[in-house]
Amino acid sequence: xxxxxxxxxxxxxxxxxxxxxxxxxxxxxxxxxxxxxxxxxxxxxxxxxxxxxxxxxxxxxxxxxxxxxxxxxxxxxxxxxxxxxxxxxxxxxxxxxxxxxxxxxxxxxxxxxx
Amino acid sequence: xxxxxxxxxxxxxxxxxxxxxxxxxxxxxxxxxxxxxxxxxxxxxxxxxxxxxxxxxxxxxxxxxxxxxxxxxxxxxxxxxxxxxxxxxxxxxxxxxxxxxxxxxxxxxxxxxxxx
Numbered sequence: 001x002x003x004x005x006x007x008x009x010x011x012x013x014x015x016x017x018x019x020x021x022x023x024x025x026x027x028x029x030x031x032x033x034x035x036x037x038x039x040x041x042x043x044x045x046x047x048x049x050x051x052x053x054x055x056x057x058x059x060x061x062x063x064x065x066x067x068x069x070x071x072x073x074x075x076x077x078x079x080x081x082x083x084x085x086x087x088x089x090x091x092x093x094x095x096x097x098x099x100x101x102x103x104x105x106x107x108x109x110x111x112x113x114x
Numbered sequence: 115x116x117x118x119x120x121x122x123x124x125x126x127x128x129x130x131x132x133x134x135x136x137x138x139x140x141x142x143x144x145x146x147x148x149x150x151x152x153x154x155x156x157x158x159x160x161x162x163x164x165x166x167x168x169x170x171x172x173x174x175x176x177x178x179x180x181x182x183x184x185x186x187x188x189x190x191x192x193x194x195x196x197x198x199x200x201x202x203x204x205x206x207x208x209x210x211x212x213x214x215x216x217x218x219x220x221x222x223x224x225x226x227x228x229x230x
Contacts, residue, residue, distance in 0.1 A: 004157075035220075040123075042204060042222040043158075058217060090157055100146055100165045103218060105157035 002026050004106035006091050012112045013081040021076040021109050023091030031094045031101065032074040036060065036087040037108075043090065049074055050097040081113045116141045116209045120221035127195045128229050135190040135224045137205030147188040148206040148218070149179055158204060164188060175199070195228045202226075 007022045025032065033048035035058075045058030049068040063085060065077040074093075078085060089109045094101040118139045127133040139145050146165055150158040162173025169181045179190045190203060205221040 033218075040222055043220040045217055045219075048217070092158075100163075102148070102160045102163060104160070105150075107157045108155075 004091055004093055004104055006089075006106035006109050008109060009107070010110050012114065013078075014114050015082060017081050019078055019081065021078075021089055021111070023074045023076065023106060024072050025093040025104075026072065027093065027095075027104070028071060029093035029095050029104075030071070031097045031103075032068065033058070033092050033103070034064070034066065034074070034076045035090045035092065037090060038087050046076065083113045085111065086113045087111060116207050116219045118205050118207045118219055118221040120205055120224045122224050123222075124225045124227070126227045126229060129197055130194050133192050133195045133199070133226065133228075135203050135226060137188045137190065137221060138186050139188060139205070139207045140186065141207060141209040143209050145188075146208040147179075147181065149173065149177070149188075149190050150204045150206065152202040152204065152223075161190070197228045197230055200226060200228045
């Protein structure tokens with residue numbers, strides 16, 4: 001098992017550009033989520049999905065879109081990048097949406113918006 | 115609403131000494147509590163969790179955590195610190211009462227440094 005994989009590892013964008021952060025898992029997990037990590041703020045939930053075709057907003061969804069067309073993939077789209085979106089982004093998955101399930105995290109994508 | 119606090123940004127411990135990383139939480143129902151560790155330039159790794167049962171939970175790498183309902187705390191402990199334990203530690207909570215709640219709330223993290 002590769003676990004949770006994320007691409008790219010690093011990305012630099014100019015303000016106004018769009019891009020997609022990729023996330024995939026090979027564990028047949030139903031639940032997937034995206035977090036951003038900023039210094040002194042811990043991890044904040046952006047969007048999550050409890051299964052293919054179902055997504056919902058987390059704490060900080062503005063400026064981001066997601067879709068979940070397959071169980072394996074959960075891409076995060078930045079529609080028009082802003083400097084405030086400079087952060088480290090983590091994708092996570094768990095077997096189900098049950099709140100006792102452990103989440104497994106990918107290695108992260110470090111995004112800089114100039 | 116659910117929240118978690120890690121009151122110490124930085125904790126320094128001499129190698130071989132016991133370590134404690136503090137976490138307090140707030141939920142309206144039953145707390146489900148987690149500890150994760152992040153090594154430099156890596157993603158978060160699961161250490162341990164409390165769902166129900168024994169208040170002392172044992173996890174990976176010799177870590178354990180004690181759930182204290184009256185103090186709403188879930189402190190992470192290890193009897194003898196190793197230099198390799200140096201990392202960023204996150205406490206997280208989910209409210210067990212709301213079965214529609216799919217969200218995990220993280221603390222701001224505590225940087226643990228073990229001094230040789």
